[in-house]
Amino acid sequence: MAWVGFHRDALKWTGPVGEPTYFSTWPTLHRGSCQRCRTQLTSVADGSDMIMVAIFSLSRSAELAPVGHSYREEAAPWMAITLAPDPQRRT
Numbered sequence: 001m002a003w004v005g006f007h008r009d010a011l012k013w014t015g016p017v018g019e020p021t022y023f024s025t026w027p028t029l030h031r032g033s034c035q036r037c038r039t040q041l042t043s044v045a046d047g048s049d050m051i052m053v054a055i056f057s058l059s060r061s062a063e064l065a066p067v068g069h070s071y072r073e074e075a076a077p078w079m080a081i082t083l084a085p086d087p088q089r090r091t
């Protein structure tokens with residue numbers, strides 16, 4: 001699953017059913033799912049300022065360029081991973 005991170009304060013839910021319903025998947029990790037269809041949408045760790053959102057759930061996901069990839073060293077040899085050259089940090 002592909003994720004994109006946002007600062008929690010910068011994320012606004014605009015869908016018809018509002019914010020996800022959260023459940024614990026680990027003592028310090030919580031997943032958020034759609035209240036209507038139960039599709040997993042988010043992942044957030046206790047104490048983190050960031051919330052990870054499943055890219056497929058975003059209406060303009062094509063505008064995002066990957067800047068990192070977890071576990072790329074363990075990827076199958078046929079999987080090509082291309083990242084953006086240099087992430088542009090916003091302040």
